[in-house]
Amino acid sequence: MCLFDNFAYKHICMINFDKFELDNGLQVIVHQDKTTPIVAFNVLYKVGSRNENPDRTGLAHLFEHLMFEGSINISDYDRHIQLASGENNAFTTSDYTNYYITLPKQNIETAFWLESDRMLELDFSEEKLKIQKGVVIEEFNQRYLNKPYADWRLIMHRLAYHVHPYMWPTIGKNTMHIEYAKLQEIKDFYFNFYAPNNAILVVAGDVETKQVKELAEKWFGPIPRRNTVKNELPAEPKQMIPQELEIERNVPLNAIYKAYHMGDRLSKNYYASDLISDILSNGESSRLTQRLVKQQNKFTNINAYILGSNDPGLFFVEGFPAEGVSFEEANKCIINELENIWKDPVSEDELTKVKNKIEMTKELSEVNVLNKAISLAYYEMLGDANLVNTDIINYQNVSRDDIEKTAKEMFTAGNSSTIYYKSAQKDK
Amino acid sequence: METLNRKNPPVIQQITNISIPKLDKGFLGNGIPFSALSGGSQEFVYIHLTFNAGALYSNQKLVGSFTNNMLTCGTRNHTAQQIVDTFDFYGAEIQTNCNPDHANISLFCLNKYADKLLPLFCEIISESIFPESELKIAVANQKYKWTEEHESTKILAKEALLNQTFANHPYSRTAQLADFDKLTVDTLRDFHSKHYNSNNCQLIIVGYITNDVMKTIESTIGQMKTGKKVIADNFEIGETVSTKPLIITKETAVQTSLRMGCSTIKMQHPDYHKLHILLTVLGGYFGSRLMSNIREEKGYTYGISSTIVMYQQAGLLRIASEVKAGFAMQVVDEIKKEMQRLKDEPISNEELNLVRNYMTGELIQQFDGPLLSFDQIYKTVAYDVDMSYYTDLQNTILTITAKDLQATANKYFDFDRLATVIVGKE
Structure with missing residues (x-):
């Protein structure tokens, strides 16, 4: 229909940065952007829920909450951020924990002061722990239990992983683990993982590297290096047998969820898998939406996406079968479309389309200093901050052959886990 | 080497000159x-x-x-x-x-x-x-x-x-x-x-x-083809149906959705900025009265907020939270208590200063680049105000007094018009 252009990334601007390391092992990255009055201040700790003890899950995230409850010299973290006209937040994943502040550049030292103090030591107390346990349990409820269907992720992780800590999600296996967490466990967790030599600091905005270096030396320099012990993570053996589970919940409609094991974030397999998920379900024109929703009316809504994780991750498909479509038929329809990745091969245009989408997403991710700072920290954790500029080439290099080969390897029955999420209301 | 005094905060600059972009x-x-x-x-x-x-x-x-x-x-x-x-x-x-x-x-x-x-x-x-x-x-x-x-x-x-x-x-x-x-x-x-x-x-x-x-x-x-401008009929906003809590029971719910609210002024109203600032004090940021009380002191919720939801023909003053099952009525009492406190007592200089700085920072961030500015521009287009709305807001943030806020609370926090809705257990 149209004369399609070739994928071009000539417009993509480079993100320039300087990098240095303090004597205590803290890695520091500085990105200068003179166009904004805002500075982004990002600290990433290389610890996530995969580092937790299987009997005390959810600790990394509970801990993230305690980081806001006061450090050894400063009792009211949030108030000082607000006084400095800033905003802040944090998130925890299975692989890392990320804290960020945005504030006017005039007040940048406040960020150094606050973040260095909570890297130095926290002001732990039973009372604060008790309250944050309550908050986290309500977060657990709000996000996973009081939301129809949302518990499927908890169940899927358990189904797909048997030895690797990805078998529990970041929020934890259940609320009991959070309820029974002890103060000593929290302290041990902190002193083991929250160390300058286990962290990456990124400062992005209208700043000079020299200025950041001086402030970093002043505030973070005196923090002692710590002996961080990381548990060896068991590798998940190759799954050979299909995993299936039917569960019944008080929801109005049936749903089906599938997961396939895929490669880790830096494997070649990752980029092909990401593009496959886009071919299947990114945008209205994608295969699953067009074929299964619009043409065949087998689903009312269906999506595919991946979990990019440091260790081998999962490729998900989730769908709501239309009225009268059985689980068996729904499952067949999905498998059919997954196999169509090689039986009805992806065209050059289709591949260009999803690569164009990746380009757009990348451009979008660079509109503000906060996104840039988070990306730089993330890529540095993966091993090289400059991936922020070059990772797109890895997508660029994926060929139609790679797509077919990856799909063939991944979408096998033995590699699959399926949840049939049955509506109890439908029986009535 | 001089030892670092970590108890002393670095000097903070109050930002007084935000550049609101010209369209x-x-x-x-x-x-x-x-x-x-x-x-x-x-x-x-x-x-x-x-x-x-x-x-x-x-x-x-x-x-x-x-x-x-x-x-x-x-x-x-x-x-x-x-x-x-x-x-x-x-x-x-x-x-x-x-x-x-x-x-x-x-x-x-x-x-x-x-x-x-x-x-x-x-x-x-x-x-x-x-x-x-x-x-x-x-x-x-x-x-x-x-x-x-x-x-x-x-x-x-x-x-x-x-x-x-x-x-x-x-x-x-x-x-x-x-x-x-x-x-x-x-x-x-x-x-x-x-x-x-x-x-x-x-x-x-x-x-x-x-x-x-x-x-x-x-x-x-x-x-694009021309045609006729369509103007909506002006409908009347009626009185609050009832101030008695409306309870919708859902036994399977793990949490309770709590909403309180009443119709209120629109963006063009001269008191709008004051009410907006007042609602920020009450529940508009992490350090707000409601977040401190219900989340940080009691742990009954992951989040609670108060805001004005905008419509062309009205505003909706709304307080919203997902609350631990069984605690909704307690939270309702606490919300009313916090509202009453704002009516009875002027807020301290310290808190006012905090809210000022916080809201100034929020405004700077809202205009950080064209894409983030879009939401602010949309408000002016959709609700018939112009960009001076934001310079006025900035001025009000910098000049509002504790007395103004107390008067605003007395004018717009009206328990005789405040509806309560509770969905879930209890």
Whole structure:
């Protein structure tokens, strides 16, 4: 229909940065952007829920909450951020924990002061722990239990992983683990993982590297290096047998969820898998939406996406079968479309389309200093901050052959886990 | 070496000069008023049209939103699939969104593809044909979505609060499953031809706006067909139905959705900024009274907020929280206590200073680059204020006194009008 252009990334601007390391092992990255009055201040700790003890899950995230409850010299973290006209937040994943502040550049030292103090030591107390346990349990409820269907992720992780800590999600296996967490466990967790030599600091905005270096030396320099012990993570053996589970919940409609094991974030397999998920379900024109929703009316809504994780991750498909479509038929329809990745091969245009989408997403991710700072920290954790500029080439290099080969390897029955999420209301 | 005193905070600068961006304003050839803000280093543009074509403009439920949603479902020259293929191919995004007052459609694309996509963008706005087959699919899917959504205590609470506060006004109308089956393509086509014309819309452009992009916009959107401006009837906002808590029991709920609210002033009102600041003190940021009390002291919730929800014909003062099951009534009492405290006692200088600095920072961040500024520009276009709204806000933030806030609380926190909705257990 149209004369399609070739994928071009000539417009993509480079993100320039300087990098240095303090004597205590803290890695520091500085990105200068003179166009904004805002500075982004990002600290990433290389610890996530995969580092937790299987009997005390959810600790990394509970801990993230305690980081806001006061450090050894400063009792009211949030108030000082607000006084400095800033905003802040944090998130925890299975692989890392990320804290960020945005504030006017005039007040940048406040960020150094606050973040260095909570890297130095926290002001732990039973009372604060008790309250944050309550908050986290309500977060657990709000996000996973009081939301129809949302518990499927908890169940899927358990189904797909048997030895690797990805078998529990970041929020934890259940609320009991959070309820029974002890103060000593929290302290041990902190002193083991929250160390300058286990962290990456990124400062992005209208700043000079020299200025950041001086402030970093002043505030973070005196923090002692710590002996961080990381548990060896068991590798998940190759799954050979299909995993299936039917569960019944008080929801109005049936749903089906599938997961396939895929490669880790830096494997070649990752980029092909990401593009496959886009071919299947990114945008209205994608295969699953067009074929299964619009043409065949087998689903009312269906999506595919991946979990990019440091260790081998999962490729998900989730769908709501239309009225009268059985689980068996729904499952067949999905498998059919997954196999169509090689039986009805992806065209050059289709591949260009999803690569164009990746380009757009990348451009979008660079509109503000906060996104840039988070990306730089993330890529540095993966091993090289400059991936922020070059990772797109890895997508660029994926060929139609790679797509077919990856799909063939991944979408096998033995590699699959399926949840049939049955509506109890439908029986009535 | 001098030892570092970590107890002493670095000096903080109060920011007093925020630069609120100036918009380029004008009219396209066919009379569409536009507001543009150029900037950023990424070469993309966001092009947004707002039509007076929200739910308010039809007596029949769902007509506004279905007409808006189905703009990508086919024209005489292009099928639905061809349309989505083209936008997707160029990595572009078409978004439609319908609220009670307005129907919106936007295009987000790299500059280099604007000339390829804008003609099609205009075609779907002006020449959509609403095929029968597409309506059937949309109805089936939306009914499923409706059913799924109405399991959620949040949606039920939202609808119940509107019923309690905007009774008899179209804003409180909520669709039921049967309403979906009443939709016909003729109704949508009628509504479309009456409302989607160049005299009934406003344009916002943000991003990296070059002369080339403006020329393309002029030769496409600037040529869209003319028609008549449609003005909504002015409906009366009735009194709060009841101040007695409305309880909707849902035994399976793990949490309770709590909403409190009443109709209030609109953005143009001279007290609006003061009320906005007051609601920030009460529940508008992490350090707010409600967050400190209900989350940080008691751990009953993950979050609680107070805000003004904007509509063209009214404002809705609303407090919202997802609360630990069994504690909703306790939280209601605490909310009332906090509101009463703001009526009875002036806030301290320290707290006022904190809120000032926080809100100043928020304002700077809201205008950090054209894309983030869009939401602020949209408010001016949709709710009939101009950009001086933001300079006034900034001035009010810097000059408001504790006395002003207390007077505002006494004027607008009226327990005789405050509705309460509780969905879940208890």
